[in-house]
Amino acid sequence: MSFTAEQVALKESAAEFTRREIIPQLQQWEDDGELPRELHLAAAKAGFMGIGYPEEAGGDGGDLLDVIAAQEGFMEAGAAGGILASLFTHGISLPHMIAHGSPELIDRYVRPTLAGELIGSLGITEPGGGSDVAGLTTKAIRDGDHYVINGSKTFITSGVRADFVTTAVRTGEAGAHGLSLIVVPTDTPGFTVTRSLKKMGWHCSDTAELSYVDVRVPASHLIGEENAGFYYIAEQFVVERIALALIGYGHAARALALAADHCRQRQTFGKPIITNQVVQAKLVEMHRQVQVARTYTHDVARRHIAGENVIADVCLAKQTAVETAVAVTSEAVQLFGGTGYMHGTEVERHYRDARILPIGGGATEVLTDLAAKLLGYTR
Template sequence: MSESPADGVERRLPSDEARELLALVRDIARREIAPRAAEEEAAGVFPRELFTLLSRSGLLGLPYDPAYGGGGQPYEVYLQVLEELAAARLTVGLGVSVHTLSCHALGGFGTEEQRAEHLPAMLGGGLLGAYCLSEASAGSDAAALRTRAVRDGDDWVIDGTKAWITHGGIADFCTVMARTGGPGARGISAFLVPGDAPGLSAAPPERKMGMKGSPTAQLHFDGVRVPDARRLGAEGQGFAIALAALDSGRLGIAACAVGLARAALDQAVAYARERRQFGRPIADFQGLRFLLADMATQLEAGRALCLEAARLRDEGRDFGRSAAMAKLFCTDTAMRVTTDAVQVLGGYGYTADFPVERYLREAKMLQIVEGTNQIQRVVIARHLVGPESR
């Protein structure tokens, strides 16, 4: 079954339910998200009420089990929802992706009791999550993290600082990776920490070149006490849990990149049809037509790669290499397409009167988060030829 969105491209949807879901998302994006995007991004306003609306609409738990309040949707559908949200405003699409990532450890590795206790509120109760892996000295080398959790009776006491945390300071819960054993990946465990836990505080948000409406901040853990009942998975399993979440999270970033590139292409096409030079629309000039054709081709290739990786995931097959490829290609494509969109608009593209300059600034971030594109190349190469010699 297929659906034709505003860009006129046929989409394959697996069910009538998916068709109706995507129609709902497009309606919300058109009425509630897009009209406020430029103004709120310029002012650095995070649209928390929009996430409450998305939660009430069942859009914050789409790929999770309906038994715990999830939507039970395949990743192939969930990623198309992310594309629609990101095309309207990247802060919203990325926020949903990060929230979904934050639920992954509990949804995939929590006990039945843990899932029953926490997942319904996380998926449909208006809560917003943060994923806490990176640190100032442990970005691409995430296994070098220093935040430590020390056992104290039936509790763990967490001390340390997490960096580059999306929703830092406003999240209702955090999935936190902390060191419970020796050095390296095997000494890390995962914890579900309430956002209002005593001893947890946030630094002022980072001053970023883009995504100003999405708060990114350091989180400080100063003697934060967490019951052992909030440890997710086995002790020492945290890094494996983190990597499993990132495989899925990279698909979310890829889908957001497709949405952002689509928004930039739509702006470029609309401008090319309306702008006149030398007595005719600039869309008549072959050089510009070829540029638009290349932008559209790159966008479609990225979408196809992203959704194919999602189908592998939905079939229970290994999708790690495909996820890395999708994240790499789609975010590089978003960078190229947004750059070309600015070029199509010329001087106007460089002004804040049109959104393409914002899209360009936002695209750069997508090449960095959830594993830089250099790290994606490392992952892909390891799948091809094995790990590096030591």
């Protein structure tokens, strides 16, 4: 499936931005454990932060396929998974505000974030909670014109650097019907970044554990209606999972390209290793997996844009793409041999970065259960 001419140009522009602004500094950012704020400003100035967001909210317009085109460009040029996770965290912290937030919230948080001036996070996961969104326990109690929030969050992408956290809280009864979303500025008394979490991959993406102790936030920071937060979160799951599928086949495609080039250049026993049938077979199988994952993801994205219900398919597309990422990056490391095992090589980074994908955004096991219910494969 092909992109339009405009999307091809967007993809090429993103690749050039990556080669110019990201690749020369990437290893330093991996070592530092976070991205500089200046990169957000540079990406906004280059026109990448606002793609897919409505112009009336400060975005540049376009749809999900435009986002896919740009981010494919980032990954094909060698961007780390942590780059997409941390530079574009607004892809999970802003959509609820854009869809249901007040003009005040959009002006205060959405527009500056799309301009690269603020960094936002999404605070849902809690210690011990995992993918059980409906079971979260962080509580917000109404006190006059404020909410008072107590609880904790963990595995929060961009949480160390964030200026605000779109926080899922319990404002009502147990279960999905009692959740709300409240925007919490990180300079609010009682809000603390408990620690920065070290991870297997996504090294350049800061990840935080957060604490809320009697955090008083204006009631005007509530997104939409009280106790409707679970439904607002669920609305965005399709796009979030398509984005993770994109990262998945993006890792795989880049790892395949690196491995194929290495196999053409690396000589053993007097000939390039690509002349061996077993190597050719591996590369063909890697190519097959990448193409299937990319085609499936694009198809689901197009159907979502057209208004179809693709909740089950997006679970399966994500699974296909992230399993492809894990398998293809592993095979690429194998083809590189000892070099692929060295820290700081690009193929090693893709291998590490891919492993989070079957876990994040809904673990594969949880999404498989959901797909089984939606497809009628349960009793």
